Amino acid sequence: MKPYIYLTRKLPEEAYQKLVGRFDVHMWEREDQAVPHDVLLSQAAKADALLTVVSDPVTQEVFEAGKRLKVVANMAVGYDNIHVDAATEKGVYVCNTPDVLTETTADLTFALLLAAARRVVEAAEFIKDGKWQSWSPFLLAGHDVHHKTIGIAGMGGIGEAVARRAKGFGMEILYHNRSRKPDAEEALGAQYCSFDELVERSDFLVAMTPLTPDTKHLFNADVFKKMKSSAIFINASRGAVADEAALAEALKNREIAGAGLDVFAEEPISADHPLLALENVTALPHIGSATMETRIKMIEICVDNIERVLTGQKPKTLVNT
Numbered sequence: 001m002k003p004y005i006y007l008t009r010k011l012p013e014e015a016y017q018k019l020v021g022r023f024d025v026h027m028w029e030r031e032d033q034a035v036p037h038d039v040l041l042s043q044a045a046k047a048d049a050l051l052t053v054v055s056d057p058v059t060q061e062v063f064e065a066g067k068r069l070k071v072v073a074n075m076a077v078g079y080d081n082i083h084v085d086a087a088t089e090k091g092v093y094v095c096n097t098p099d100v101l102t103e104t105t106a107d108l109t110f111a112l113l114l115a116a117a118r119r120v121v122e123a124a125e126f127i128k129d130g131k132w133q134s135w136s137p138f139l140l141a142g143h144d145v146h147h148k149t150i151g152i153a154g155m156g157g158i159g160e161a162v163a164r165r166a167k168g169f170g171m172e173i174l175y176h177n178r179s180r181k182p183d184a185e186e187a188l189g190a191q192y193c194s195f196d197e198l199v200e201r202s203d204f205l206v207a208m209t210p211l212t213p214d215t216k217h218l219f220n221a222d223v224f225k226k227m228k229s230s231a232i233f234i235n236a237s238r239g240a241v242a243d244e245a246a247l248a249e250a251l252k253n254r255e256i257a258g259a260g261l262d263v264f265a266e267e268p269i270s271a272d273h274p275l276l277a278l279e280n281v282t283a284l285p286h287i288g289s290a291t292m293e294t295r296i297k298m299i300e301i302c303v304d305n306i307e308r309v310l311t312g313q314k315p316k317t318l319v320n321t
């Protein structure tokens, strides 16, 4: 019997062709809807390998159902959607897609920062809605980015890539991280500071930390109160690192000036969510790594990891050792 692979999203033909034939490959075909959890469970029960995406909850139940499961290849660098302890306990490899998306995600993070500061989305809608009647001095005036202070919470690869972009804009770069980054300090002039100092001094406070029990709601009502009232909060990591109810209050009460959000605690976020009703929120549908080039590389890594495990080798980008 050929090993059974279940893909929770439709793959491009080329990637699919790499697996089909040697393996028994099945996939969730609907592009407009995520795989329902009961389908994932019933597929996991038959599967040797799963290719999952960031919005698939790969719960303890999935690992209990997956009696033959050997590998879960998650198409993301983050893997907070996966119950890694349950996987480890069952001897299932969990893999992610690091590195290939670093620069792409940093590009989007910086684009979001610029868009939030300069009201780019609002301005683009304004002109298309036929609202432009005359040039006026403060029409759609935003805030400068250049020479302001950026505070990066979580100086991993993507945080550093954001810092490199900030350097090009002449920004003062502050960061907070579990460990200091002497190379980034030297090359970019980034200054390490405490989390409180980061929050208080930043004009742009950028959440780049992975979601863990320690970082859940790290950005809470207290943090938003300590931020400058002119500051903008940017989140391109995971929605749940911020307390969204507290964020919405802070934005509504103008305790902070704005937010640029690519991620949400629940995805897809519902269109009537209070955050989306605020005009000082620039929101994007979790597109940090969404370029053709990078998504293809991410898929290739997942396919390679699955192939390796199913042919008795160790996967390359393992998160549980």
Ligand code: DGY
Residues within 6 Å of the ligand: 054, 075, 076, 077, 078, 079, 101, 237, 286, 287, 288, 289, 290
């Ligand atoms: C990741 O890789 O973790 C991204 O958020 C997915 O686009």
